[in-house]
Amino acid sequence: MTRRIGIDVGGTNTDAAVIDAGAVVATAKTPTTEDVLTGISDALAAVPHHDVDTVVIGTTHFTNAVVQRQDLNRVGFVRLCLPSGRSLPPLVGWPTDLADAVRGRTAMITGGVEYDGRPFEQLDEAAVIEAARRFGDAGIDAVVVAGSFSPVDPTQEERAAELVCEHLPGARVTLSHRLGRLGLLERENAAGLNACLLDLADTTIDAFSSALDDAGLDEGTRLFLTQNDGTLLTVDEARRHPVLTFASGPTNSMRGAALLAGVxxxxxxxxxxxxxxxxxxxxxxxxxxxxxxxxxxxxxxxxxxxxxxxxxxxxxxxxxxxxxxxxxxxxxxxxxxxxxxxxxxxxxxxxxxxxxxxxxxxxxxxxxxxxxxxxxxxxxxxxxxxxxxxxxxxxxxxxxxxxxxxxxxxxxxxxxxxxxxxxxxxxxADTANAVGAALAEVSGEVDRVFHELGREAAVAAALELAVQRAVAAGAVTETVRPIEVEDLPLAYLAGDARRVRVRVVGSLAHR
Amino acid sequence: MGRALTITDVDDLAVGAWIIGTGGGGSPHLNHLNVRQVMSGGRTFEMIDPTELEDDARVAVVSTMGAPLVMQERLQDSRDVARAVEIMADHIGAPFDAVMATEIGGSNAFQPLMAAAHLDIPVVDADAMGRAYPEAQMTSFAIAGLQPWPLSLVDPRGIEAVISHVPTWKWMERASRVLTVETGSMAATCKAPRTGAEVKRWSVANSMSLAIGLGATVRRARAEHADPVEAVADAAGGRRLFGGKVTDVERRTTGGFLRGMAVVEGLDGWSGQRLELDFQNEWLVARLDGQPIATVPHLICLLDAESGTAIGTETARYGQRASLLAIPAPDLFRSEAGLRYVGPRAMGYDLDPVDPLS
The missing domain is CATH 3.30.420 (Nucleotidyltransferase; domain 5)
Structure with missing residues (x-):
């Protein structure tokens, strides 16, 4: 049980590649079908699929849904920023038709964090509970929580999510700090795009699973999706964060090209x-x-x-x-x-x-x-x-x-x-995208502001956290290595503040 | 009679203000969104020429001080800018007749519009820098020796201050910066109020319409597939001094400023030549093969050669096709008094100013 199958569902073709011990043993190209599912079944049928340990699927399905404004959830936005930010509410700057399709209810609430992690204001918990009730009354269960400087200290976002789930049973909450970088509006936007795809994520991933079953794959075969950085996304994580698949098409192609050419x-x-x-x-x-x-x-x-x-x-x-x-x-x-x-x-x-x-x-x-x-x-x-x-x-x-x-x-x-x-x-090279999917590794990422640590200590602290995240996502500890380390001293801010962004990757542990 | 600003005008302002931000001043994106948002709610803006001001008119001068990153997280409420003006009106015991920008380069270009969104007063087509500068006292009003006090400062958590007196403009910069840093590195400020006579005599007149015009020039050049850099140079009375590719950017932060140097290697007519651009938040000195070809106070603008949009000192990176455009500074900034505030020596260079058109 060492084989991995990579499948890349593109706009025109669904490509498949079978990898054994790092080498390509078979590839296939089949037309993408309207229901996606059939295309995947066809691609699977076109390659040998015995002794398969893992299937990895790359898909542009979620991107297309946003572009076509189809199958989107209505979203409730909880923004933790008051008393700042009132004149730039959630969904500001979105194209009108997409904003209309996604807007459920919005609540701007007292809270947020400063750049150094101190609270900007204490979280107004009563207002979060009130928002959760209003969302419930409107039949909204997809919720975004976005707070100022949450990547520096996510505690308020996490507490708000807890309260939402308590008072809105069945709520599915996207926390902005789990997805985005510094820049509240852009991070909240990413979370909003994510939340509007949650229903589609469930139906799509259910369909992927049944395609695997129908193809007669071993019951224990693991299914992963690929994410924007070219690494693996667990099925559970893909249900929670479908937005992470948005750029997986070009990414898988680049990853495959790198692996095939040994660059x-x-x-x-x-x-x-x-x-x-x-x-x-x-x-x-x-x-x-x-x-x-x-x-x-x-x-x-x-x-x-x-x-x-x-x-x-x-x-x-x-x-x-x-x-x-x-x-x-x-x-x-x-x-x-x-x-x-x-x-x-x-x-x-x-x-x-x-x-x-x-x-x-x-x-x-x-x-x-x-x-x-x-x-x-x-x-x-x-x-x-x-x-x-x-x-x-x-x-x-x-x-x-x-x-x-x-x-x-x-x-x-x-x-x-x-x-x-x-x-x-x-x-x-014509199925580089499927090869890239098949050989995807596990990743961990950290992007936050550190204070008074000096460059080396700040980078070390970020790396340690990123490695923990990669291992939690299924990486073999010994294989984890940094692939991107970047630090930017922050102009204007006092106290040796620097923003550090690191990404690490490692091999997926065998089942 | 003033001119009513359209959505297209404010879109153009976002592009033009970023160009005359000379690499700094902060991206206008969020403030632009703020103004678009109030306009979509039906709010209109009137922009008046300085000559329309009565001599005894009271003009509020606004800007937000702080770190761009904090602005991206806090998302400034336009009401806070208006609040700084209200506090100042209370302090001087009289309402304002109009509001103007301290700094037309970058994000602060939109501050008078954000204030006017909540106050029933027009915006003056003028500012006190004609561009962006690294420090708040680098203004035409300071060069003219006008009174630097008072200043009002607002943090939306109900922290409101008036600095009622300081001996110098530099002290006003230092005192207001301390308050800004302590409240999380972002605060809306209303600077020392100006009379209509002072604005007419000492401001950089028509700088807002210039910025709008430059944005419109870029927009039209793109639509006509014309060269946007050449079009901007013509519209601004400036000159393209160099064209090439960014090959190196070195950045460091010291004393709360982003400093460093960008290198552009020549292409086409400048092939084989090398441009070095020093910056402190803004581009300060341009050297061609070691020889200064433009310095502060003149406007050194680095533009994307294809799109005509500005390249900031924070966003410059290897591989960008860039054109250097230099625009002469207004006479006041080139005077002996002006150079003491904004000349190369004021920025730590042992250089005489170099006029890019000479």
Whole structure:
């Protein structure tokens, strides 16, 4: 019982990969189905699935629900911030249609913490109880609790959650400090997106479990999901925090690329039909974004990879400007590549056509794209520039770095690029996302402000806490190692205050 | 007659104020949201030209002091800004006719609007810096030798103070900073009130409409796929001095300030050249291959070469395509008196000021 199956449910395809002792033994690509479940069953059926210890699923299902405003819960918000913050209530800045779909009741309550952990105000417990009753009367059971500086001291959020559960039986509470970083509104937004997905999380994960049962997997086979940082999410944790799966698609692809190419530190580009997605690897993991990231047009700040998307893909349209300049994209024929591109008998010049004409890409049965009307070498040179610039933007230093190229449009990446030491094209690159899911590890993260400790002691304290969290999530203690350590001295604040953010990962213990 | 501000104006202000924040001043995002929120409730704002003020008009001067991180957690209530103005009105025993910004660069550009949201008075199209500066006394009013007192300060927990007298502007900065730090590193303040005559004579006039205009310029340039940096340079009477890629950023905090240096390696016409930008919260000195090409008090703005949005000293990072835009400071800040407050030597550099247009 050593095998792990990774399944990545994308918008178009559901990919599966079987891993044994760290090596890929089988892969499969099947169409994603409307009900998701069938697609997963099909993918499982397409690979050998005996002697399986663990199945790991990466899914964009929850992201899509937010983007499409479908199957969302109404949420009750408890904000602990008064007497500050009144003019910026929960859901401020959300797109109106999404706010309308998610808004249940909101309560702004006296409480919150200062940057050094002292209370801003004592928590008004009576007001929390009153809010819980009002939520109950309105039939709301998905609740967000968000308090100022809760990542520094979460006690008030935890106490408020206790009171909500006491006075609103069956309440499912999302605590902002469990998800987000400093920045109350962005953290509360992440918690709000999470809370609105709780019903969907239950039905989806139930469906995943039955897909595994239907496929005849051993009863003891463990099921995990993957989260935004490329590590494992237990099924229980996924039911509580579905928002942690939001970016698992690109993340799994980057993780898989890193593992398949054996690259720990470097860059990854996943070139699809419409876009090229760039990411950076640190210790084999996608580097995390440090700035606010918009998810479904909501500004959030939580665990998300640092990604750059450029309008360059196999289906990107080629144009020649008046002065003779060649441009690529950003528009693309997308999924209509097989009917609209010149080399498939269509009438639209695409990047794929230029590659075929230049002899860089050989496609069985393709016709010669004679109507390209431009030197294919010039097109590929422009593509190379776009790739070089995208890769460079993800770097943190000028030093050369390897670039792993995956995805169906990886032919757009030339073998030599400025600032790139090597271009790597690993095997199984077309199912890198499923491989990334199958090989996911367990993580622990800490992000908080430390005082008067000095840099070394503050980082050590943060690491210790992160290791505890990883082990609690199922990591083998001896394998846990830091993959991201960052500290920022805080300008303006007195008393050697520094914000420390660390992430650690370790291997999942066998069952 | 004043001008009624639209939602588009305040959206443009958020972009423009961040540009003339010269790398600091704090992101306007939350204050912008605050003002949008009151506007969605039907509130309107009137912006008047300083020349519309009577000589004996009373003008409140507002800003919030503190750490950006605390602002992101506390989420300032616009009522607190208005409250600082009310306390000052009580202290001087007379109501205000208008409200203006101390600092048009960065988040404080929105403070007069946040105050006006709860007070029935117009906002003056002016400020006392014409940009952002690291310290509260670095204002045109201080350079002019105007009276630095009194100052009112508000923490929403009912902590309200008036500093009724200080001997110098520097003492006002120190006294108000102590109170701000003690209340958790964030407080709304109303500075020494100004008369209409003082505002007309000594403020940086039309700086709010300039910021709105720069934001509008960026918006239009993007829509027309034109070069936003060139457009901003034209609109601001400034010049693009350099274009390249950020290749290194070194930061440290000392004495409550974020200090350090960013390096930009030249691209295109500047290929092979190297730009070094020193900062203390804001960009202070720009050196091209070792030679100063722009210094305070002139505005040193680093803009994203593609989008035209500002790159802050806290947000600059390797790989960004950046253009250096320099805008001459108003004459008052270039005078001998002005340089004592905001010249390179006031910021600890043994340098004469360098006019970027010379």
């Amino acid at each position: 720990e530190d470097g860059l990854v580009v996943d070139v699809g039909g419409t876009t090229a997605d760039f990411g950076a690897l640190v210790g084999g993991y996608p580097r995390q974004a440090n700035a606010a990231v918009d998810v479904g047009e909501v500004r959030t700040l939580f665990q998300l990879p640092d990604l750059l998307s450029v309008g360059l893909g196999g289906g990107s349209r080629i144009r020649v400007e008046l002065g003779g300049n060649v441009t690529i994209g950003p528009d693309s024929v997308g999924q209509r590549l097989l009917t609209e591109a010149l080399c498939f008998g269509g009438s639209v010049p695409t990047l794929t056509d230029a590659a075929v004409k230049a002899g860089r890409l050989v496609i069985d049965g393709a016709v010669s794209p004679d109507a390209l009307g431009v030197d294919p070498g010039a097109v590929l040179a422009v593509a190379a520039e776009l790739v070089a610039e995208g890769a460079d933007r993800l770097k943190l230093t000028a030093a050369e770095a390897p670039l792993v190229a995956v995805g169906g449009g990886a032919f757009a990446v030339p073998d030599r690029l400025p600032g790139i030491s090597d271009v790597l094209r690993p095997p199984h």
